[in-house]
Amino acid sequence: MPAALPTxxxxxxxxxxxxxxxxxxxxxxxxxxxIEDAHGKQPFVTDWRGLLVGSAGAVVRPGSTEEIAKVVRLCHEHGIAIVPQGGNTGLMGGATPWPAHTGIVLSLGRMNRVLDVDPVGYSMTVEAGCVLQTLQETASEHDRFLPLSLGAQGSCMIGGNLSTNAGGVQVLRYGNARNLVLGLEVVLPNGEIWDGLRALKKDNTGYDLKHLFMGAEGTLGIITKAVLKLWPAPKDVCTAWLAVRDPRAALEILSEAHAASEDNVGSCELLSRAAIDLALRHIPGTQDPLKADTPWYLLLEWSSARPRRDGTEGMSGKMEQFLADQLEAGRVLDATIAQTFGQSRNMWRIREAMAEASRAEGPGISFDVSVAISKIPEFIDKGLKAVRDILPTIRPYPLGHIGDGNLHFSFMGPKGMDQQTLNQYAAAITRAVNDLVTSMGGSISAEHGIGIDKLDELSHYRSKTELDIMRTIKRALDPHNIMNPGKVLRL
Known part of the structure:
Protein backbone atom coordinates (compact mmCIF):
# COMPACT_ATOMS: atom_id res chain seq x y z
CA MET A 1 0.00 0.00 0.00
CA PRO A 2 1.47 3.36 -0.98
CA ALA A 3 2.66 5.88 1.56
CA ALA A 4 2.05 8.78 -0.80
CA LEU A 5 2.01 8.87 -4.58
CA PRO A 6 4.11 11.46 -6.43
CA THR A 7 2.54 14.89 -6.51
CA ILE A 35 -1.97 -8.60 -26.63
CA GLU A 36 -3.78 -5.41 -27.58
CA ASP A 37 -7.40 -5.82 -26.48
CA ALA A 38 -8.38 -3.94 -23.31
CA HIS A 39 -9.50 -7.04 -21.41
CA GLY A 40 -6.29 -8.93 -22.15
CA LYS A 41 -4.10 -5.97 -21.15
CA GLN A 42 -5.87 -5.28 -17.86
CA PRO A 43 -3.86 -7.67 -15.60
CA PHE A 44 -0.61 -6.24 -16.96
CA VAL A 45 -1.46 -2.56 -16.44
CA THR A 46 -2.88 -2.99 -12.92
CA ASP A 47 -0.58 -3.45 -9.95
CA TRP A 48 -0.97 -6.38 -7.55
CA ARG A 49 -2.56 -4.21 -4.88
CA GLY A 50 -5.23 -2.94 -7.28
CA LEU A 51 -4.32 0.63 -6.36
CA LEU A 52 -2.49 1.71 -9.52
CA VAL A 53 -3.91 1.36 -13.01
CA GLY A 54 -1.88 2.44 -16.01
CA SER A 55 -2.13 2.23 -19.76
CA ALA A 56 -0.30 0.55 -22.62
CA GLY A 57 -0.62 0.41 -26.36
CA ALA A 58 0.05 -3.33 -26.22
CA VAL A 59 1.49 -6.09 -24.06
CA VAL A 60 4.37 -7.90 -25.74
CA ARG A 61 5.44 -11.34 -24.49
CA PRO A 62 8.68 -12.46 -26.16
CA GLY A 63 9.80 -16.09 -25.91
CA SER A 64 13.56 -15.63 -26.11
CA THR A 65 16.37 -13.17 -25.50
CA GLU A 66 16.70 -12.69 -29.25
CA GLU A 67 13.03 -11.73 -29.53
CA ILE A 68 13.42 -9.29 -26.63
CA ALA A 69 16.44 -7.71 -28.33
CA LYS A 70 14.48 -7.28 -31.57
CA VAL A 71 11.53 -5.74 -29.73
CA VAL A 72 13.73 -3.34 -27.76
CA ARG A 73 15.72 -2.35 -30.87
CA LEU A 74 12.51 -1.56 -32.70
CA CYS A 75 11.19 0.51 -29.79
CA HIS A 76 14.54 2.31 -29.50
CA GLU A 77 14.45 3.27 -33.16
CA HIS A 78 10.92 4.70 -32.86
CA GLY A 79 11.08 6.20 -29.36
CA ILE A 80 8.52 3.77 -27.93
CA ALA A 81 8.55 3.48 -24.13
CA ILE A 82 8.91 0.03 -22.54
CA VAL A 83 7.76 -1.15 -19.10
CA PRO A 84 9.50 -4.49 -18.29
CA GLN A 85 7.40 -6.78 -16.11
CA GLY A 86 7.90 -10.10 -14.35
CA GLY A 87 5.25 -11.56 -12.06
CA ASN A 88 3.75 -8.14 -11.34
CA THR A 89 3.83 -8.71 -7.58
CA GLY A 90 5.75 -5.56 -6.62
CA LEU A 91 4.50 -3.21 -3.92
CA MET A 92 5.91 0.10 -5.22
CA GLY A 93 4.36 0.29 -8.68
CA GLY A 94 7.69 -0.29 -10.41
CA ALA A 95 6.22 -2.73 -12.96
CA THR A 96 3.03 -0.75 -13.55
CA PRO A 97 2.87 1.71 -16.46
CA TRP A 98 1.82 5.30 -15.87
CA PRO A 99 -1.67 6.30 -17.11
CA ALA A 100 0.05 8.41 -19.79
CA HIS A 101 2.09 5.43 -21.05
CA THR A 102 1.46 4.88 -24.77
CA GLY A 103 4.16 2.28 -25.39
CA ILE A 104 4.35 -1.38 -24.45
CA VAL A 105 4.48 -3.57 -21.38
CA LEU A 106 7.12 -6.22 -22.02
CA SER A 107 6.23 -9.32 -20.04
CA LEU A 108 8.92 -11.94 -19.34
CA GLY A 109 6.41 -14.69 -18.45
CA ARG A 110 7.12 -16.88 -21.49
CA MET A 111 10.85 -17.00 -20.73
CA ASN A 112 10.54 -19.61 -18.01
CA ARG A 113 13.15 -22.29 -18.65
CA VAL A 114 15.76 -23.64 -16.27
CA LEU A 115 18.73 -23.87 -18.60
CA ASP A 116 21.24 -25.67 -16.41
CA VAL A 117 21.72 -26.96 -12.88
CA ASP A 118 25.27 -27.56 -11.69
CA PRO A 119 25.06 -29.32 -8.29
CA VAL A 120 28.83 -29.75 -8.10
CA GLY A 121 29.48 -26.08 -8.81
CA TYR A 122 26.47 -25.00 -6.72
CA SER A 123 24.88 -22.87 -9.44
CA MET A 124 21.80 -22.75 -11.65
CA THR A 125 21.29 -20.87 -14.93
CA VAL A 126 17.72 -19.70 -15.52
CA GLU A 127 15.57 -17.44 -17.65
CA ALA A 128 14.09 -14.31 -16.10
CA GLY A 129 10.47 -15.48 -16.31
CA CYS A 130 10.95 -18.49 -14.02
CA VAL A 131 8.70 -18.40 -10.98
CA LEU A 132 10.76 -18.24 -7.79
CA GLN A 133 9.07 -21.25 -6.16
CA THR A 134 9.76 -23.35 -9.25
CA LEU A 135 13.46 -22.53 -8.90
CA GLN A 136 13.40 -23.40 -5.19
CA GLU A 137 11.84 -26.77 -6.02
CA THR A 138 14.29 -27.40 -8.86
CA ALA A 139 17.23 -26.75 -6.56
CA SER A 140 15.72 -29.09 -3.96
CA GLU A 141 15.41 -31.88 -6.55
CA HIS A 142 19.20 -31.68 -6.88
CA ASP A 143 19.74 -31.65 -3.09
CA ARG A 144 20.56 -27.96 -3.24
CA PHE A 145 19.02 -24.83 -1.72
CA LEU A 146 18.09 -21.47 -3.28
CA PRO A 147 17.64 -19.22 -0.23
CA LEU A 148 15.66 -16.35 -1.77
CA SER A 149 12.27 -16.65 -0.07
CA LEU A 150 9.35 -14.22 0.14
CA GLY A 151 5.60 -14.21 0.43
CA ALA A 152 4.95 -13.89 -3.32
CA GLN A 153 7.28 -16.76 -4.28
CA GLY A 154 4.45 -18.73 -5.88
CA SER A 155 3.95 -16.05 -8.55
CA CYS A 156 6.89 -13.61 -8.55
CA MET A 157 9.56 -14.16 -11.21
CA ILE A 158 13.31 -14.20 -10.72
CA GLY A 159 13.91 -11.38 -13.20
CA GLY A 160 11.72 -9.07 -11.13
CA ASN A 161 13.35 -10.30 -7.92
CA LEU A 162 16.76 -9.34 -9.25
CA SER A 163 15.58 -6.08 -10.81
CA THR A 164 14.28 -4.96 -7.41
CA ASN A 165 17.12 -6.59 -5.43
CA ALA A 166 14.52 -8.48 -3.40
CA GLY A 167 15.19 -9.35 0.23
CA GLY A 168 12.94 -11.80 2.04
CA VAL A 169 13.27 -13.89 5.16
CA GLN A 170 16.72 -15.44 4.55
CA VAL A 171 18.72 -12.21 4.14
CA LEU A 172 20.11 -12.55 7.66
CA ARG A 173 22.15 -15.60 6.64
CA TYR A 174 22.48 -15.47 2.85
CA GLY A 175 22.11 -11.82 1.85
CA ASN A 176 19.62 -10.21 -0.50
CA ALA A 177 19.13 -10.97 -4.20
CA ARG A 178 22.33 -9.34 -5.45
CA ASN A 179 24.33 -11.63 -3.15
CA LEU A 180 22.81 -14.70 -4.81
CA VAL A 181 23.90 -13.95 -8.38
CA LEU A 182 27.07 -14.93 -10.22
CA GLY A 183 26.20 -13.68 -13.70
CA LEU A 184 23.53 -11.99 -15.81
CA GLU A 185 22.39 -11.60 -19.38
CA VAL A 186 20.80 -8.20 -20.09
CA VAL A 187 19.17 -6.57 -23.10
CA LEU A 188 20.24 -2.92 -23.11
CA PRO A 189 17.94 -0.01 -24.05
CA ASN A 190 19.32 0.07 -27.61
CA GLY A 191 18.60 -3.62 -28.14
CA GLU A 192 22.16 -4.87 -27.70
CA ILE A 193 22.66 -8.01 -25.60
CA TRP A 194 25.23 -8.03 -22.81
CA ASP A 195 26.25 -11.61 -22.10
CA GLY A 196 27.58 -11.75 -18.55
CA LEU A 197 26.42 -15.31 -17.83
CA ARG A 198 29.61 -16.33 -16.08
CA ALA A 199 29.45 -18.77 -13.18
CA LEU A 200 32.53 -17.28 -11.54
CA LYS A 201 32.90 -16.44 -7.89
CA LYS A 202 36.03 -14.45 -8.69
CA ASP A 203 36.11 -12.09 -11.68
CA ASN A 204 38.05 -8.87 -11.23
CA THR A 205 38.13 -7.76 -14.87
CA GLY A 206 36.96 -4.17 -14.60
CA TYR A 207 33.57 -2.92 -13.42
CA ASP A 208 31.21 -5.55 -12.03
CA LEU A 209 28.39 -4.67 -14.42
CA LYS A 210 25.83 -7.11 -13.06
CA HIS A 211 25.37 -5.00 -9.95
CA LEU A 212 24.36 -2.05 -12.12
CA PHE A 213 21.19 -3.81 -13.24
CA MET A 214 20.17 -5.46 -9.97
CA GLY A 215 18.03 -2.98 -8.07
CA ALA A 216 17.64 -0.67 -11.09
CA GLU A 217 13.98 -1.76 -11.53
CA GLY A 218 14.29 -2.19 -15.28
CA THR A 219 15.32 1.43 -15.90
CA LEU A 220 18.75 0.52 -17.34
CA GLY A 221 17.96 -2.68 -19.20
CA ILE A 222 16.02 -5.94 -19.10
CA ILE A 223 17.49 -8.88 -17.19
CA THR A 224 16.82 -11.92 -19.36
CA LYS A 225 18.90 -14.71 -17.75
CA ALA A 226 20.85 -15.25 -14.54
CA VAL A 227 23.36 -17.61 -12.99
CA LEU A 228 22.23 -18.12 -9.39
CA LYS A 229 24.24 -19.38 -6.44
CA LEU A 230 23.02 -22.50 -4.64
CA TRP A 231 23.79 -23.89 -1.18
CA PRO A 232 23.60 -27.34 0.43
CA ALA A 233 20.01 -28.33 1.14
CA PRO A 234 19.05 -27.98 4.84
CA LYS A 235 18.71 -31.37 6.51
CA ASP A 236 17.97 -30.36 10.11
CA VAL A 237 15.53 -27.46 10.55
CA CYS A 238 13.92 -26.15 13.73
CA THR A 239 11.25 -23.47 13.74
CA ALA A 240 10.09 -21.75 16.92
CA TRP A 241 7.45 -19.17 17.79
CA LEU A 242 8.34 -16.99 20.77
CA ALA A 243 6.35 -14.54 22.86
CA VAL A 244 8.98 -11.95 23.83
CA ARG A 245 9.17 -9.15 26.36
CA ASP A 246 9.73 -6.35 23.83
CA PRO A 247 11.79 -5.50 20.69
CA ARG A 248 14.91 -4.92 22.79
CA ALA A 249 14.61 -8.45 24.16
CA ALA A 250 14.17 -9.73 20.60
CA LEU A 251 17.51 -8.20 19.63
CA GLU A 252 19.21 -9.73 22.65
CA ILE A 253 17.70 -13.13 21.79
CA LEU A 254 19.02 -12.88 18.23
CA SER A 255 22.45 -11.80 19.44
CA GLU A 256 22.78 -14.87 21.65
CA ALA A 257 21.14 -17.21 19.11
CA HIS A 258 24.10 -17.04 16.73
CA ALA A 259 26.47 -18.76 19.15
CA ALA A 260 23.83 -21.07 20.63
CA SER A 261 22.93 -22.39 17.18
CA GLU A 262 26.58 -22.66 16.14
CA ASP A 263 25.95 -19.89 13.60
CA ASN A 264 22.94 -21.64 12.09
CA VAL A 265 20.31 -18.88 12.44
CA GLY A 266 18.46 -18.82 9.12
CA SER A 267 15.64 -16.39 9.89
CA CYS A 268 14.53 -14.11 12.69
CA GLU A 269 11.24 -12.28 12.17
CA LEU A 270 9.68 -9.79 14.58
CA LEU A 271 5.87 -9.66 14.60
CA SER A 272 3.49 -7.49 16.54
CA ARG A 273 0.36 -9.06 18.00
CA ALA A 274 -1.68 -6.77 15.76
CA ALA A 275 0.07 -8.16 12.66
CA ILE A 276 -0.56 -11.74 13.75
CA ASP A 277 -4.24 -11.04 14.39
CA LEU A 278 -4.49 -9.40 10.96
CA ALA A 279 -3.25 -12.57 9.27
CA LEU A 280 -5.44 -14.85 11.40
CA ARG A 281 -8.51 -12.80 10.42
CA HIS A 282 -7.97 -12.98 6.69
CA ILE A 283 -5.86 -16.03 5.80
CA PRO A 284 -7.93 -19.25 5.79
CA GLY A 285 -6.44 -22.22 7.58
CA THR A 286 -4.01 -20.28 9.78
CA GLN A 287 -3.98 -20.98 13.50
CA ASP A 288 -2.48 -19.02 16.36
CA PRO A 289 0.72 -20.91 17.28
CA LEU A 290 0.83 -19.45 20.78
CA LYS A 291 -1.88 -17.65 22.73
CA ALA A 292 0.11 -15.35 24.97
CA ASP A 293 -0.67 -11.96 26.45
CA THR A 294 2.14 -9.90 24.94
CA PRO A 295 2.35 -7.39 22.08
CA TRP A 296 5.55 -8.85 20.53
CA TYR A 297 6.55 -12.19 19.03
CA LEU A 298 9.55 -13.69 17.29
CA LEU A 299 9.63 -16.32 14.54
CA LEU A 300 13.04 -17.95 14.84
CA GLU A 301 14.39 -20.65 12.54
CA TRP A 302 17.70 -22.54 12.74
CA SER A 303 18.89 -24.88 10.02
CA SER A 304 21.90 -27.04 9.25
CA ALA A 305 23.03 -28.93 6.18
CA ARG A 306 24.10 -31.77 8.48
CA PRO A 307 21.36 -34.36 9.06
CA ARG A 308 20.46 -35.06 12.64
CA ARG A 309 21.99 -38.33 13.79
CA ASP A 310 20.33 -40.79 16.14
CA GLY A 311 21.19 -40.03 19.72
CA THR A 312 22.17 -36.42 19.02
CA GLU A 313 20.19 -33.37 19.97
CA GLY A 314 20.33 -31.62 16.59
CA MET A 315 18.83 -28.21 16.04
CA SER A 316 15.70 -28.99 18.06
CA GLY A 317 17.66 -29.96 21.15
CA LYS A 318 19.85 -26.88 20.89
CA MET A 319 16.75 -24.71 20.46
CA GLU A 320 15.05 -26.22 23.52
CA GLN A 321 18.03 -25.47 25.72
CA PHE A 322 18.37 -22.00 24.27
CA LEU A 323 14.72 -21.14 24.90
CA ALA A 324 14.97 -22.44 28.47
CA ASP A 325 17.88 -20.08 29.05
CA GLN A 326 15.98 -17.17 27.51
CA LEU A 327 12.89 -17.90 29.62
CA GLU A 328 15.05 -17.84 32.72
CA ALA A 329 16.58 -14.53 31.60
CA GLY A 330 13.08 -13.04 31.20
CA ARG A 331 13.46 -12.22 27.50
CA VAL A 332 11.12 -15.00 26.36
CA LEU A 333 7.71 -15.16 28.07
CA ASP A 334 6.48 -18.32 26.36
CA ALA A 335 7.48 -20.39 23.33
CA THR A 336 6.57 -23.34 21.16
CA ILE A 337 8.70 -25.39 18.77
CA ALA A 338 7.13 -26.77 15.60
CA GLN A 339 6.95 -30.57 15.87
CA THR A 340 5.73 -31.18 12.33
CA PHE A 341 6.16 -29.64 8.90
CA GLY A 342 2.52 -28.51 9.07
CA GLN A 343 3.11 -26.57 12.27
CA SER A 344 6.19 -24.91 10.80
CA ARG A 345 4.30 -24.13 7.59
CA ASN A 346 1.49 -22.52 9.62
CA MET A 347 4.00 -20.23 11.35
CA TRP A 348 5.52 -19.17 8.06
CA ARG A 349 2.14 -18.75 6.39
CA ILE A 350 1.19 -16.19 9.03
CA ARG A 351 4.39 -14.26 8.40
CA GLU A 352 4.35 -14.47 4.61
CA ALA A 353 0.70 -13.51 4.17
CA MET A 354 0.90 -10.03 5.68
CA ALA A 355 0.58 -8.16 2.37
CA GLU A 356 -2.38 -10.35 1.37
CA ALA A 357 -4.03 -9.86 4.76
CA SER A 358 -3.55 -6.10 4.79
CA ARG A 359 -5.07 -5.81 1.33
CA ALA A 360 -8.13 -7.71 2.58
CA GLU A 361 -8.37 -5.60 5.75
CA GLY A 362 -8.79 -2.29 3.93
CA PRO A 363 -7.08 1.08 3.51
CA GLY A 364 -3.60 1.39 4.95
CA ILE A 365 -0.14 2.90 4.76
CA SER A 366 3.06 0.88 4.81
CA PHE A 367 6.74 1.78 5.00
CA ASP A 368 9.62 -0.51 4.05
CA VAL A 369 12.54 0.94 6.00
CA SER A 370 15.84 -0.09 7.52
CA VAL A 371 17.94 1.21 10.38
CA ALA A 372 20.92 -0.22 12.22
CA ILE A 373 19.74 -3.35 14.03
CA SER A 374 20.53 -1.91 17.45
CA LYS A 375 18.29 1.10 16.72
CA ILE A 376 15.12 -0.84 15.88
CA PRO A 377 13.51 -0.56 19.36
CA GLU A 378 14.16 3.20 19.47
CA PHE A 379 12.79 3.61 15.94
CA ILE A 380 9.61 1.68 16.78
CA ASP A 381 8.94 3.77 19.89
CA LYS A 382 9.60 7.12 18.23
CA GLY A 383 7.91 6.15 14.97
CA LEU A 384 4.69 4.99 16.59
CA LYS A 385 4.51 8.19 18.63
CA ALA A 386 5.15 10.37 15.57
CA VAL A 387 2.41 8.70 13.54
CA ARG A 388 -0.11 8.67 16.38
CA ASP A 389 0.52 12.38 16.96
CA ILE A 390 -0.80 12.92 13.43
CA LEU A 391 -3.64 10.36 13.47
CA PRO A 392 -4.28 9.00 16.99
CA THR A 393 -6.77 6.33 15.90
CA ILE A 394 -4.55 4.74 13.25
CA ARG A 395 -3.89 1.00 13.80
CA PRO A 396 -0.19 -0.02 13.73
CA TYR A 397 0.93 -3.53 12.83
CA PRO A 398 4.75 -3.40 12.60
CA LEU A 399 6.76 -6.46 11.65
CA GLY A 400 9.97 -7.26 9.87
CA HIS A 401 13.28 -8.96 9.31
CA ILE A 402 14.80 -7.83 12.56
CA GLY A 403 18.04 -9.71 11.86
CA ASP A 404 18.96 -7.37 8.99
CA GLY A 405 17.41 -4.15 10.31
CA ASN A 406 14.50 -4.16 7.84
CA LEU A 407 11.17 -3.17 9.37
CA HIS A 408 7.82 -3.10 7.59
CA PHE A 409 6.37 -0.18 9.50
CA SER A 410 2.75 -0.68 8.57
CA PHE A 411 -0.60 0.80 9.57
CA MET A 412 -4.25 0.15 8.88
CA GLY A 413 -6.51 3.15 8.71
CA PRO A 414 -8.89 3.83 11.60
CA LYS A 415 -11.97 1.63 11.46
CA GLY A 416 -14.51 3.10 9.09
CA MET A 417 -12.04 5.43 7.34
CA ASP A 418 -11.83 5.08 3.55
CA GLN A 419 -8.63 5.33 1.48
CA GLN A 420 -9.44 8.82 0.20
CA THR A 421 -9.73 10.19 3.73
CA LEU A 422 -6.63 8.32 4.88
CA ASN A 423 -4.71 9.80 1.96
CA GLN A 424 -5.25 13.25 3.47
CA TYR A 425 -2.93 12.22 6.31
CA ALA A 426 -0.48 10.25 4.18
CA ALA A 427 1.88 13.09 3.26
CA ALA A 428 2.36 14.21 6.87
CA ILE A 429 2.79 10.63 8.10
CA THR A 430 5.26 9.85 5.32
CA ARG A 431 7.35 12.90 6.11
CA ALA A 432 7.38 12.09 9.84
CA VAL A 433 8.43 8.47 9.30
CA ASN A 434 11.02 9.15 6.62
CA ASP A 435 12.50 12.10 8.51
CA LEU A 436 12.94 9.83 11.52
CA VAL A 437 14.50 7.08 9.41
CA THR A 438 16.95 9.54 7.87
CA SER A 439 17.84 11.12 11.22
CA MET A 440 18.78 7.64 12.46
CA GLY A 441 21.02 6.94 9.47
CA GLY A 442 18.55 4.54 7.87
CA SER A 443 17.04 3.92 4.43
CA ILE A 444 13.53 4.79 3.23
CA SER A 445 13.53 1.67 1.03
CA ALA A 446 15.02 -1.51 2.42
CA GLU A 447 13.87 -4.15 -0.08
CA HIS A 448 10.78 -3.07 -2.05
CA GLY A 449 12.47 -0.49 -4.25
CA ILE A 450 11.33 2.97 -5.38
CA GLY A 451 9.01 2.42 -8.36
CA ILE A 452 6.27 5.03 -8.63
CA ASP A 453 5.34 5.26 -4.97
CA LYS A 454 8.65 6.61 -3.65
CA LEU A 455 9.70 8.63 -6.68
CA ASP A 456 9.47 11.97 -4.89
CA GLU A 457 10.78 10.55 -1.62
CA LEU A 458 14.05 9.43 -3.23
CA SER A 459 14.71 12.93 -4.58
CA HIS A 460 13.95 14.36 -1.14
CA TYR A 461 16.28 12.11 0.85
CA ARG A 462 19.23 11.34 -1.45
CA SER A 463 21.96 13.93 -1.97
CA LYS A 464 22.35 15.94 -5.17
CA THR A 465 25.63 14.15 -5.82
CA GLU A 466 24.01 10.71 -5.57
CA LEU A 467 21.07 11.72 -7.78
CA ASP A 468 23.40 13.30 -10.36
CA ILE A 469 25.43 10.08 -10.56
CA MET A 470 22.25 8.03 -11.03
CA ARG A 471 20.97 10.36 -13.75
CA THR A 472 24.34 10.28 -15.53
CA ILE A 473 24.23 6.48 -15.65
CA LYS A 474 20.61 6.48 -16.81
CA ARG A 475 21.26 8.99 -19.62
CA ALA A 476 24.38 7.16 -20.74
CA LEU A 477 22.60 3.81 -21.14
CA ASP A 478 19.13 5.09 -22.05
CA PRO A 479 19.43 8.55 -23.66
CA HIS A 480 15.89 8.39 -25.06
CA ASN A 481 14.41 7.44 -21.65
CA ILE A 482 12.39 4.57 -23.08
CA MET A 483 13.25 1.94 -20.44
CA ASN A 484 10.66 1.98 -17.65
CA PRO A 485 10.43 5.78 -17.79
CA GLY A 486 9.19 7.69 -14.76
CA LYS A 487 10.36 5.07 -12.28
CA VAL A 488 13.04 5.52 -9.60
CA LEU A 489 14.33 8.86 -10.99
CA ARG A 490 12.92 12.09 -12.31
CA LEU A 491 15.06 13.15 -15.28
Missing part, protein backbone atom coordinates in the same frame (compact mmCIF):
# COMPACT_ATOMS: atom_id res chain seq x y z
CA UNK A 8 2.90 15.09 -10.29
CA UNK A 9 3.69 12.52 -12.96
CA UNK A 10 7.13 12.71 -14.55
CA UNK A 11 7.70 13.45 -18.22
CA UNK A 12 7.75 10.18 -20.18
CA UNK A 13 7.95 9.43 -23.92
CA UNK A 14 4.50 9.36 -25.49
CA UNK A 15 5.23 8.14 -29.01
CA UNK A 16 2.19 6.02 -29.98
CA UNK A 17 2.16 2.52 -31.37
CA UNK A 18 1.34 2.93 -35.05
CA UNK A 19 -0.29 0.23 -37.12
CA UNK A 20 3.09 -0.47 -38.71
CA UNK A 21 4.73 -0.85 -35.28
CA UNK A 22 2.02 -3.22 -34.11
CA UNK A 23 2.48 -5.34 -37.20
CA UNK A 24 6.25 -5.39 -36.71
CA UNK A 25 5.99 -6.38 -33.05
CA UNK A 26 3.48 -9.10 -33.85
CA UNK A 27 5.84 -10.45 -36.49
CA UNK A 28 8.61 -10.75 -33.88
CA UNK A 29 6.69 -12.46 -31.07
CA UNK A 30 3.79 -14.12 -32.91
CA UNK A 31 0.10 -13.89 -32.17
CA UNK A 32 0.39 -15.59 -28.76
CA UNK A 33 2.98 -13.05 -27.71
CA UNK A 34 1.00 -9.93 -28.61
Missing amino acids: SPPAIPTAPLTAEMRQALRAIVGEKGF
